[in-house]
Amino acid sequence: MKTATIHVSVNQQIHISEVPVQQTLLSYLRDSLNLTATKTGCNGGECGACMVLLNEEPVNSCMVLAVECDGQQVDTLEGLNQSPLMKILQEAFHEQGAVQCGFCTPGMLISSYSYLLANATPNEEEIKNALSGNLCRCSGYQVIIRSVQQAARMAEEGDV
Ligand code: FES
Ligand code: FES
Known part of the structure; x- marks a missing residue:
């Protein structure tokens, strides 16, 4: 080899x-x-x-x-866990109940994190597009999108 x-x-x-x-x-x-x-x-x-x-x-x-x-x-995700933005994303996912089996969650968090760094105030369509490469086999898309919206609000309000 x-x-x-x-x-x-x-x-x-x-x-x-x-x-x-x-x-x-x-x-x-x-x-x-x-x-x-x-x-x-x-x-x-x-x-x-x-x-x-x-x-x-x-x-x-x-x-x-x-x-x-x-x-x-x-x-x-192990490294990004220390980032304030990743922490509020995880908090929002938790509060919105966006983690079912959790299999897609690390990838969803990475995509969301990366997108929020580029666009701090995304609308729903933009979040959908940003997460279009991430599949959730539990079909939890609505709560995942709401979580990202919540995290963006929290970041804007200075919780980051
Ligand atoms: S495991 Fe890599 S895209 Fe599905
Ligand atoms: S929460 Fe199960 S795959 Fe998304």
């Missing part, structure tokens, strides 16, 4: 790892670094359960090879 050495910043920590060249970023995070907040869903770029930030942009980590992350910055 062909391998390569990568230097990657994950949640502000530098990791130097020998990885199979075919290993996905998703597998690297979960299986090599034991960062299991990132979920494995379709493994084909369709569901958003595996979403992380790569250089501050949301990506489906099942569609990125670990070797492509050499020299790059990756942030997962």
Whole structure:
């Protein structure tokens, strides 16, 4: 099996790892670094359960090879948990009852977080578009959208 050495910043920590060249970023995070907040869903770029930030942009980590992350910055929910904006998003998801089985939740939070950084006062349509790459098999879309709206209000009111 062909391998390569990568230097990657994950949640502000530098990791130097020998990885199979075919290993996905998703597998690297979960299986090599034991960062299991990132979920494995379709493994084909369709569901958003595996979403992380790569250089501050949301990506489906099942569609990125670990070797492509050499020299790059990756942030997962474990690292973003410390961010005030992520904390209010989690509070809003909790208050609105937006977590059912919870499988989609990490990806939803990453997408919402990234979108709210870009657009602090989104309307409902904009939130729907921002989350269009994230599937919820429990069909909890309405409460998820309400959660993001609540988080945006809280952030605007200075709770962040
Ligand atoms: S597991 Fe990556 S998009 Fe579904
Ligand atoms: S809460 Fe179950 S998949 Fe979304």
